[in-house]
Amino acid sequence: MKINDVILQTVTKIVVFIILTMAVYLFVSGHNSPGGGFIGGLVLASALVLLFLAFDTETIMKRIPLDFKMVAAVGAFITVATGAASLFLDIPFLSHAYSYVNLPVFGKTGLATVTIFELGVALGVVGVVVTIILSISEDV
Amino acid sequence: MLSVNLAIIIPFLAAVIIPLLYTKVSRNHIGWFVLIVPVVLFVALARYIPSVAQGATYLSTMTWIPSYDIHFNTYLDGLSLIFGLLITGIGSLVVIYSIYYLSSEESLNHFYIYLLLFMGAMLGVVFSDNLMVFYVFWELTSISSFLLIAFWYHRKRSRYGAKKALLTTVTGGIAMLTSFIMIYVMTGTMSIREIIADIDPNHMLFVPAMLLLLVGAFTKSAQFPFHIWLPDAMEAPTPVSAYLHSATMVKAGIYLVARFTPVFGSHETWFWLVSSVGIITLFWGSFNAVRQTDLKALLAYSTISQLGLVMSLFGIGSAALSMGAGKETVIYTQATFAALFHLVNHSTFKGALFMVIGIVNHGAGTRDIRRLGGLMSLMPISFTIALIGSFSMAGLPPFNGFLSKEMFFEAVVSVSQTGIFSLHISKVLFPAVAWIASVFTFIYCMIIVFKTFLGPYQPEKLDHEAHEAPLGMLISPIILAILVVGIFFFPNVLGDYLLRPAMASILPSLQLEGMVKPISAWHGFNTALLMTIGVIVIGTLLYLSIRRWKGIYSLLPEKWTLDNLYNNSLIQIEKISNRLTSFYMTGHLRSYSIYIFLFFIAAVGGTLLLTGAYSFDFAGDAAISVYEVVLVLIMIAAGLAIPMAKSRVNAILLNGALGYSMALFFVVFRAPDLALTQLVVETVSTALFLLCFYYLPEWKKENAPRRTKRNNLIISIAVGAIFVLVALAVRGGKLFETISGYFENAYELAGGKNIVNTILGDFRAFDTMLEVIVLFIGGLGVYTLIKLKATKEEQKLEDQ
Numbered sequence: 001m002k003i004n005d006v007i008l009q010t011v012t013k014i015v016v017f018i019i020l021t022m023a024v025y026l027f028v029s030g031h032n033s034p035g036g037g038f039i040g041g042l043v044l045a046s047a048l049v050l051l052f053l054a055f056d057t058e059t060i061m062k063r064i065p066l067d068f069k070m071v072a073a074v075g076a077f078i079t080v081a082t083g084a085a086s087l088f089l090d091i092p093f094l095s096h097a098y099s100y101v102n103l104p105v106f107g108k109t110g111l112a113t114v115t116i117f118e119l120g121v122a123l124g125v126v127g128v129v130v131t132i133i134l135s136i137s138e139d140v
Numbered sequence: 141m142l143s144v145n146l147a148i149i150i151p152f153l154a155a156v157i158i159p160l161l162y163t164k165v166s167r168n169h170i171g172w173f174v175l176i177v178p179v180v181l182f183v184a185l186a187r188y189i190p191s192v193a194q195g196a197t198y199l200s201t202m203t204w205i206p207s208y209d210i211h212f213n214t215y216l217d218g219l220s221l222i223f224g225l226l227i228t229g230i231g232s233l234v235v236i237y238s239i240y241y242l243s244s245e246e247s248l249n250h251f252y253i254y255l256l257l258f259m260g261a262m263l264g265v266v267f268s269d270n271l272m273v274f275y276v277f278w279e280l281t282s283i284s285s286f287l288l289i290a291f292w293y294h295r296k297r298s299r300y301g302a303k304k305a306l307l308t309t310v311t312g313g314i315a316m317l318t319s320f321i322m323i324y325v326m327t328g329t330m331s332i333r334e335i336i337a338d339i340d341p342n343h344m345l346f347v348p349a350m351l352l353l354l355v356g357a358f359t360k361s362a363q364f365p366f367h368i369w370l371p372d373a374m375e376a377p378t379p380v381s382a383y384l385h386s387a388t389m390v391k392a393g394i395y396l397v398a399r400f401t402p403v404f405g406s407h408e409t410w411f412w413l414v415s416s417v418g419i420i421t422l423f424w425g426s427f428n429a430v431r432q433t434d435l436k437a438l439l440a441y442s443t444i445s446q447l448g449l450v451m452s453l454f455g456i457g458s459a460a461l462s463m464g465a466g467k468e469t470v471i472y473t474q475a476t477f478a479a480l481f482h483l484v485n486h487s488t489f490k491g492a493l494f495m496v497i498g499i500v501n502h503g504a505g506t507r508d509i510r511r512l513g514g515l516m517s518l519m520p521i522s523f524t525i526a527l528i529g530s531f532s533m534a535g536l537p538p539f540n541g542f543l544s545k546e547m548f549f550e551a552v553v554s555v556s557q558t559g560i561f562s563l564h565i566s567k568v569l570f571p572a573v574a575w576i577a578s579v580f581t582f583i584y585c586m587i588i589v590f591k592t593f594l595g596p597y598q599p600e601k602l603d604h605e606a607h608e609a610p611l612g613m614l615i616s617p618i619i620l621a622i623l624v625v626g627i628f629f630f631p632n633v634l635g636d637y638l639l640r641p642a643m644a645s646i647l648p649s650l651q652l653e654g655m656v657k658p659i660s661a662w663h664g665f666n667t668a669l670l671m672t673i674g675v676i677v678i679g680t681l682l683y684l685s686i687r688r689w690k691g692i693y694s695l696l697p698e699k700w701t702l703d704n705l706y707n708n709s710l711i712q713i714e715k716i717s718n719r720l721t722s723f724y725m726t727g728h729l730r731s732y733s734i735y736i737f738l739f740f741i742a743a744v745g746g747t748l749l750l751t752g753a754y755s756f757d758f759a760g761d762a763a764i765s766v767y768e769v770v771l772v773l774i775m776i777a778a779g780l781a782i783p784m785a786k787s788r789v790n791a792i793l794l795n796g797a798l799g800y801s802m803a804l805f806f807v808v809f810r811a812p813d814l815a816l817t818q819l820v821v822e823t824v825s826t827a828l829f830l831l832c833f834y835y836l837p838e839w840k841k842e843n844a845p846r847r848t849k850r851n852n853l854i855i856s857i858a859v860g861a862i863f864v865l866v867a868l869a870v871r872g873g874k875l876f877e878t879i880s881g882y883f884e885n886a887y888e889l890a891g892g893k894n895i896v897n898t899i900l901g902d903f904r905a906f907d908t909m910l911e912v913i914v915l916f917i918g919g920l921g922v923y924t925l926i927k928l929k930a931t932k933e934e935q936k937l938e939d940q
Contacts, residue, residue: 031894121900
């Protein structure tokens with residue numbers, strides 16, 4: 001079944017970047033304004049899903065040679081590992097730390113270990129969503 | 141000195157390193173790296189011997205889950221030291237042996253990882269002082285044993301044996317866990333040392349806890365009637381059989397009995413159960429060993445029988461606790477002493493025998509005694525080792541088995557002469573059964589030596605010319621054979637440095653000074669010696685006339701065997717659970733939703749009723765705006781329209797309308813985070829729908845009977861009503877202290893201005909972490925279900 005979806009593909013090429021930027025923005029801004037690891041990851045995943053829909057999976061997988069099962073595994077590992085890290089400092093599991101640093105370009109920036117935790121969440125979400133969608137779509 | 145906690149962890153660490161090392165070094169040499177671990181641990185533990193012989197014990201603590209009283213505490217005393225030395229000592233020899241035994245074609249990394257896992261777990265079992273930690277390590281030995289038995293997993297027999305071993309030992313493990321929980325209820329402590337002090341023999345749970353504990357011990361140590369797993373476990377590679385299934389793991393049950401003797405030993409039931417199960421096992425094992433034609437199966441039954449012997453000695457010895465100090469008690473302390481002595485001896489001669497059988501298998505290509513014979517001139521060294529091992533097991537001098545066997549006879553004879561716990565029937569029964577069992581033991585020991593190494597050599601029955609094994613394979617059995625002879629001549633070195641300190645751990649309430657006689661090879665013409673002579677005479681006669689009486693083995697029909705019982709009950713259990721499962725797993729999503737909703741109604745609605753939380757107060761509510769009214773109307777309309785939809789696309793779109801209006805609601809209520817999440821979730825799930833849409837069956841009008849429809853209607857209305865009630869009641873009742881204080885101070889506590897995210901990432905981070913893991917597992921589940929369907933070829937492999 002060959003469908004002529006030039007419009008979809010052209011739009012996708014542009015929109016994907018907007019969505020990806022949005023995903024990164026949501027992820028980074030999560031601590032103080034709407035966003036966060038879960039939404040960031042989900043938006044990122046939806047960008048990938050859009051790519052898979054507009055083009056076929058083989059083409060995309062050739063360009064993004066990632067094993068999304070591994071991405072999910074790394075995500076799950078990071079969430080557990082950030083929690084476990086606090087054990088080595090003899091403080092309760094999953095304790096987070098934060099502080100403010102003056103960075104050259106960004107000015108006063110909050111740095112928190114919760115960001116690493118959220119990174120794990122985001123990777124987990126992206127990995128799982130893409131794995132599920134790819135498995136279902138490739139099966140048939 | 142090396143801390144014991146570290147000693148337990150080292151094998152696990154080594155197991156982690158092996159995969160990294162495996163690709164770097166040549167396959168032949170990986171075993172030499174592994175060898176370092178047991179050797180270092182053996183030396184480290186051996187350095188404790190002098191101080192432990194002086195009566196010192198070492199307790200090291202490490203907090204793990206303090207809120208549940210679970211600590212990674214280790215306790216090193218005489219008893220655990222013996223086992224620790226056996227585990228690491230035999231472990232070292234087994235690793236050397238395996239280097240030559242396994243060809244480099246095998247997946248050696250798996251083998252050594254499993255072996256190290258086992259070693260660490262076993263050390264954990266013998267050194268743990270905390271019940272729960274003990275249990276964890278105990279099950280880990282079962283799992284590593286499962287993996288090692290199934291090492292050649294392409295063989296059907298291996299998989300069968302592995303499953304059988306796992307099912308039996310894990311069932312026992314659960315019984316033991318139940319017993320541990322009972323003990324915790326009784327004493328309020330998880331520490332074995334404290335339990336010994338605090339236990340109350342008159343407590344209601346005392347006897348049940350004891351029985352369940354013994355089930356654990358008997359399954360692990362292959363005692364009758366749970367012994368059936370051990371012969372099938374012999375499908376494992378020979379080094380594994382020598383290590384796990386004769387020298388160490390099967391002795392864990394004996395360790396458990398020895399360790400808990402101070403807790404339960406003073407009770408009459410303990411004495412009876414342990415000693416009679418031991419005696420029965422001793423007889424049944426040796427009786428069945430004689431009929432085996434596979435040398436390894438023969439050794440398996442002989443192991444069962446020898447374990448029974450040690451078990452019965454511990455049972456008899458436990459009587460010392462209720463006797464208190466006195467002249468008569470010496471009999472029982474002596475029995476415990478003999479148990480420990482035979483335990484060590486058994487590890488030496490049985491280890492050597494297993495390794496020799498492996499060599500025979502390697503050199504002649506078979507383990508079947510009907511095809512073997514006359515190997516003496518071809519494999520002289522193996523022959524010598526087999527001779528030493530078998531004669532020791534048969535209880536002949538000058539080998540260590542003679543000493544402990546004599547002590548065993550002495551124990552059973554003297555038990556029948558004293559009147560403890562009103563012994564009447566057993567007066568004759570105990571010594572008689574023990575003696576008959578020993579006759580059979582003698583016979584199968586002769587079979588091992590003479591049928592294999594003497595008689596005519598039958599090259600036509602062998603696949604290739606028999607030859608002696610390489611020197612490397614012989615090192616370990618030679619060392620063990622030297623020990624067998626060495627212990628005979630210097631038994632008291634072992635006795636004074638290892639066995640006596642262990643006695644103090646098993647019988648702590650007794651003053652052991654003068655209660656244990658030194659071991660001596662010659663103790664005059666007493667009953668025990670006469671019994672040994674009788675065993676030799678009758679055993680020789682029976683061995684020579686074995687053809688005449690072999691018919692008794694066919695008296696017990698096949699369908700009456702325990703193996704058959706096991707197989708049939710497995711089939712029945714599978715059938716029943718299959719029927720049970722297919723009763724509610726209909727394959728219709730509809731049914732599953734009904735279960736979930738019914739549970740929801742019962743659980744949430746029930747809670748609502750029981751706690752009486754349905755009090756509403758609308759006084760403080762904000763006014764309802766036009767937006768909200770419009771959104772609610774849209775949602776109601778969409779919700780009502782879904783069941784009426786004429787096509788699937790309509791249904792999906794209407795469902796989308798519901799979802800997006802929900803997102804709008806979040807916007808109206810100023811919850812941008814939730815609105816965003818809802819929008820993206822809605823989008824992704826619509827995409828998923830589109831993917832599946834093409835492959836879904838045709839949309840048909842539902843033709844369910846009226847009653848089903850009515851029931852479904854009731855369920856859905858109930859779910860909706862409960863949701864509404866919950867939402868209204870949330871503000872009404874306060875069952876516990878509010879936690880919103882945390883959220884109000886989110887900026888100070890977690891440094892974030894976005895409360896939603898501080899909740900997700902910080903306050904309730906544990907939930908989030910688990911959710912990510914659940915999500916991951918779900919994703920993997922979908923992947924495996926769809927992608928990893930077994931192909932036809934794999935199916936064939938499965939049935940091999």
